[in-house]
Amino acid sequence: MGSLLVIGPLAVPVAAACAYAVLGWNRATAWLGALSAAGVLACAVALAATGGGDALGGQLTGDALSAYMLLVIGAVALLAMLAGPAYLAAELAAGRTGPRAMRRYGVLTQSFIAAMALAVLASSLGLLWVAIEATTIVTAFLVGHRRTREATEAAWKYVVICSVGIALALLGIVMLHYAGTHAGVTSLGWAELTAHADRLDPGVTRIAVVLLVLGFGTKAGLAPMHAWLPDAHSQAPAPVSALMSGVLLSVAFYAVLRTKVIADAALGAGFARTLLVIVALASLAVAALLLLGQRDYKRLLAYSSIEHMGLLALGAAVGGALALAAVLLHILGHGLGKSVLFLSAGRLHQAVGSSRMDAVRGLTARAPLLGGTFGLGLLALLGLPPFSLFASELGIARAGFAAGLGWAIAPALLLMLVIVAAVCRHAGRMLLGDSPDGAVATPYSVAVPLVAGLAACAALGIATGPLHSLLRAAATIAGAAP
Amino acid sequence: MTDATFVQLLDLACGAFLLTAVLVLWRRELAAIVWLFALQGIALTALIVVLGARQGDVELILIGLGVGALRAGLLPYLMRRALVAGGGGRETQPLVNVATSLLVAAVLAMLAYALSQPLVRLSPTPATQAVPVALTVLLIGFFLLVTRRRALSQLVGFLLMDNAITAAAFLTTSGVPLVVELGISLDVLLAVLVLQVLTTRMRAAFGGTDLDELRELHD
Numbered sequence: 001m002g003s004l005l006v007i008g009p010l011a012v013p014v015a016a017a018c019a020y021a022v023l024g025w026n027r028a029t030a031w032l033g034a035l036s037a038a039g040v041l042a043c044a045v046a047l048a049a050t051g052g053g054d055a056l057g058g059q060l061t062g063d064a065l066s067a068y069m070l071l072v073i074g075a076v077a078l079l080a081m082l083a084g085p086a087y088l089a090a091e092l093a094a095g096r097t098g099p100r101a102m103r104r105y106g107v108l109t110q111s112f113i114a115a116m117a118l119a120v121l122a123s124s125l126g127l128l129w130v131a132i133e134a135t136t137i138v139t140a141f142l143v144g145h146r147r148t149r150e151a152t153e154a155a156w157k158y159v160v161i162c163s164v165g166i167a168l169a170l171l172g173i174v175m176l177h178y179a180g181t182h183a184g185v186t187s188l189g190w191a192e193l194t195a196h197a198d199r200l201d202p203g204v205t206r207i208a209v210v211l212l213v214l215g216f217g218t219k220a221g222l223a224p225m226h227a228w229l230p231d232a233h234s235q236a237p238a239p240v241s242a243l244m245s246g247v248l249l250s251v252a253f254y255a256v257l258r259t260k261v262i263a264d265a266a267l268g269a270g271f272a273r274t275l276l277v278i279v280a281l282a283s284l285a286v287a288a289l290l291l292l293g294q295r296d297y298k299r300l301l302a303y304s305s306i307e308h309m310g311l312l313a314l315g316a317a318v319g320g321a322l323a324l325a326a327v328l329l330h331i332l333g334h335g336l337g338k339s340v341l342f343l344s345a346g347r348l349h350q351a352v353g354s355s356r357m358d359a360v361r362g363l364t365a366r367a368p369l370l371g372g373t374f375g376l377g378l379l380a381l382l383g384l385p386p387f388s389l390f391a392s393e394l395g396i397a398r399a400g401f402a403a404g405l406g407w408a409i410a411p412a413l414l415l416m417l418v419i420v421a422a423v424c425r426h427a428g429r430m431l432l433g434d435s436p437d438g439a440v441a442t443p444y445s446v447a448v449p450l451v452a453g454l455a456a457c458a459a460l461g462i463a464t465g466p467l468h469s470l471l472r473a474a475a476t477i478a479g480a481a482p
Numbered sequence: 483m484t485d486a487t488f489v490q491l492l493d494l495a496c497g498a499f500l501l502t503a504v505l506v507l508w509r510r511e512l513a514a515i516v517w518l519f520a521l522q523g524i525a526l527t528a529l530i531v532v533l534g535a536r537q538g539d540v541e542l543i544l545i546g547l548g549v550g551a552l553r554a555g556l557l558p559y560l561m562r563r564a565l566v567a568g569g570g571g572r573e574t575q576p577l578v579n580v581a582t583s584l585l586v587a588a589v590l591a592m593l594a595y596a597l598s599q600p601l602v603r604l605s606p607t608p609a610t611q612a613v614p615v616a617l618t619v620l621l622i623g624f625f626l627l628v629t630r631r632r633a634l635s636q637l638v639g640f641l642l643m644d645n646a647i648t649a650a651a652f653l654t655t656s657g658v659p660l661v662v663e664l665g666i667s668l669d670v671l672l673a674v675l676v677l678q679v680l681t682t683r684m685r686a687a688f689g690g691t692d693l694d695e696l697r698e699l700h701d
Contacts, residue, residue, distance in 0.1 A: 126662030133669040140676045149687045153699055156633075156680050163640055163673050164627065170666065171620070171647045175601070178654035182604055188659065203600030231699045 002053020005046050006062045006121055009070055012039035013114040020106030024099060025088070029106065033081035036110060040117060041074025048470045054123065058189075061123035064473035068328055069120040069254050071470075075456070076246040076335040077113050080239040082449040083343045084109070087238050090350045096146065105145065105237070112138045112243065116251050124188040125173050128255055129166070132219055135248055136162045142240045143232045154228075154235035161228040165218020169255075172211030176262070179204040190258055197265030206271060209263040213275050216259065219252035221309045223282035229306060230290075234298035234355065238346020241298070242339035245305045250331045253312055257324075257478045260316055269319055276317035277408045283310030284415040291422040297348070298355045300426060301341050304381055307419055308334045314412055315396040316478075318403050324479035325471050326395025329464065333388035333457055334381070340453035341377040343446065344370055351440040357426055362435030369442045373450040375431050380457050382420050388460035483536055489608045491532045496612045498525035499649060503619040503642055507583045507626065510572045512634050516561045519638050523554025526645055530652050533609060542656055545663065552667055553645060557674060564678050565634060568685060577629040590621040601654065609653045616653060620646035631692055633681045637674065644670055 016036035023029050047053070048067040054060060062070070088105065091097040097105075115138055119131035136159060144155030177188055183199035185192050193200075218225035233241050256276075263272040287307035294300045308330070315327035345355070347370055352359050364371035380387035393416075400409035442450075464471060483491075502522035506515050527550030534542030565571075578586065594617035601613050623642030630636055648666075651657050658666070 124662075126658060127665070130662065130665030130669060133673070137669065137672045137676055140680070144680065144683065147683060147687070150699055152680060152683045152687050156677075156684065157699075159673065159676055159680065160627070160636060160640065164624070164643065167640070167643050167647060171650060173662075174647060174651040174654065174658060177651075177658055178601070179604070181655045188662065201600070201604045204604050207597070207600060235699075 002047075002050060002062070003055035005043050005050065006053050006055040006060045008043040009040045009047075009074075009117040009121065010060075010114050012036050012043070013110040013117065017107045017110035017114065020103060020110060025102035025106045030085040030088075033084055033106065033109060034078060037074060037077035037081045037113065040070065040113060041078055044070035044074045058123060059127060060118075060121045061190075062121055063477060064470060065254075065257075065477040066120045068470055068474040069251065069331075070117060072250060072332050072335050073113065073116050073120065073247050075332070076339045077243060079336070079339045079343065079449040079453045080242040080246070081109070083242075083346075083446050084239045086443050086445045087343075087346055087350070090347075091237075094350070101145065104141070108138050108142050109240065109243070112142065112240075112248075116247060119251050120254055123190060125176065125190070125193070125258075126188045128258070129170055129173055132169075132216070132252060132255060133163075133166050135251070136166065136219070139232075139236070139240065139244060139248070143236045145237050145240070146235070151235045154231035158228045158232040161225060162219055165215050165225050167215070168211050168218070169215025172208045172215055172259075175204055175208035175211065176200075179208060190261075193262050194265055197262050200266045202267055205263070205266045209259060209267070209272060210275065212259045213256055213272070213279070216252050216255040217279055217313075220249050220256060220312075221252075221283075221306050222279045222313055223286045223306070223310070224279075226283065226286060226306050230299045230302040233302040233305065233342075234296065238343055238349070241301075241346070242342040245301065245342055246335035246339040249305060249309055250312075250335060253309060253316075253331070256313070257316060257327075260319075261478065264319070273317045273319065273405075276313045277405070280310045280313035280317060281408065281411060281415075283307065283313065284412055284419075288415045288418040288422070291419055291426075294422070294426060295357055296355050297357050297360065297426070297430065298342075298345050300357070300423070301338065301345060304419070304423070305334075305338060307416070308338075308381070311393065311396060311412070311416075314400065314408065315392075317408070318396065318400045318405055319479055320399060320403065321472070321475045321479045323396055323399035323403070325475035326392045326399060328471055328474055328478070329388055329460070330392035330396070333392055333460060336453045336457040336460075337377050337380040337387065337389065340373055340450050340457075341381065343450060343453075344374040344377060347442060347446055348374070348440075357430055360430045361437075362433040363431045363440075365433075366435045366437060367440035367442060369447055369450075370440060371431050373454060375427060376454055378423060378427050380454065382423060383416070386458045386461045387454075388457055391461050488532065488536050492529065492608055492612060495525055495529035495532055496615045496649075498522075499529060499645075500615050500618060503622045503646075504584065504587055506638060506642065507587055507622060508580055510576075510580070512565055512571055512632065513562075515635060515638050516558055516565060519561070519641060520554050520558035522642070522645055523550060523552075523558065526550070526553055526649055529649060530657075533652055533656060537656065539656070545657065545660070546652075549648060549667070552671065553641075553648075556671070557641060560674060560678060561634060561637065564681060568634075568681070571632070576631065576635075583625070583629070586625060587618075587622055590625060591618040594618040594621055613650055613653050616646045616650040618646075619643075619649070633677070633684065637677055640677075641670075641674070 115134040122128040221229040530546030626639030
């Protein structure tokens, strides 16, 4: 049973991808994507309830942390896939896509979900690397889906920068393997490396940890290797942007979390903490600076993702079970909120025909539902109650001050204040006021995931309910004290 | 194989590995760059085979030949095909000129030696003492990637980095586990194919592969 639940999240999207390859995209298969995402979500819930298992001779392991990440992947993928058919129908009506491109979209999005599931279920650093590189390859074509100059440019930058980043991570893995073999650990498994971390040579491990954090950090959109993110996230089709921003960044960040466990056990808490505080504050500063003068609402959302990845890095730097529980909750809340926003932005782009902010005026008057979800989504991302990001940001800040990292938390809070001011100014112009243009209709199949995502995000902010024990178990794994 | 021959052969392979990387910086014709990349693939193969022969490990020799088939055969073939389709060409104006590039390579080599001190200290065998060479090639590849403006030169820069990581893996620990090695090779191949498809699209959309044309997206 356990091994079935570990194979399931991989097999379901792979089967759906094969179905798309054979049958193409039509009225019947359009909802297959959502069905497969629901399957992944169901496997994640079952895995969390049964307490995990492993499969394929130990290559795949589902512990509480993997199950939690799988839950995030399933939830965000479900929202994105539910909005997919309406998005593609509108693109088809506008003549921007065709049957072949839609078939490819179906195959690639499902392979993308499968690759992310493989990344969080991999029991070794090597397989995790392969899975994360696979996500780059699959999403490159999704980013370049529209084949315009902008999309091609974004895809090129994306592949080159992320491949270089991930190559650095590979060198880090090689170094860790080198340190491991001299300490008698021949596999690259999490469990073995963590258990024998105290025997790893500190000099070599230090080099390895820097390379791993920098490498996986590139894919997670952390400064200084974040340059690809605003381009790729603003050019991809809306459901893909939702997936990339909502979960792919977090999956890459999951790799950083796993690395940190090994680093803390081998080198003490200080080394990884310093490294993460630097990248966290750099990411927050980059996001704050570029949000101030932003003119494009999709890029606004992309820079907000860099901000939230910075916050996650800050939470991870604090360490300990409390901060890590807040980080994990933040991953889910950000995934839900950001996917709602990217899906709203995609609908808005289709209606207005431009992603420039000055093309949008008085949105709440023109399209009350779309304006409402966009505005509430932004409030959620800014960390206002009742959304769960309020609770998780508060948790990270409190744990930070308690751990004596006030010197890092204080500038971070200041930068977040700048971001709140910038986003509110932009959002006010887009959402409020009168509009000379006509109303924008929002089909039900788009409205349902938007409202559901926001509702889930708000519900999590009030009570984590049945998630509580899973969250605690996952945080214990990620925040294991040395 | 005696100790002396082993060290000499290993140093020869590493020397060829480093020399090809430096020559890539020197040459500007894209065809010559691809040719040098193939030569470097052969040097990498020789390096792994020498290590395998030393350890009497047939599996390692076979892996080395597989790596060679990919790096010295398939990848250069793919790039040459892309080059023919694009009508050849030269690196017109690298951001840093050739003389300065070669000086930078010397500085990068010193940096690599300084950075790899902890690696050599852990186990000072002839093989690990050659790790700085691999790191130098890695840094040269990165430098190529950020200073060259043709799509193909950037691709070669990325592949130099990848060759260097493979060399470092074999020099330190006779390679990562086989499953991982297979996955890595497959991913590199796919990344090259993706970039090739994108180059074709870029030529269709922009009329060339000079990356200076890529200035639609910025803040």
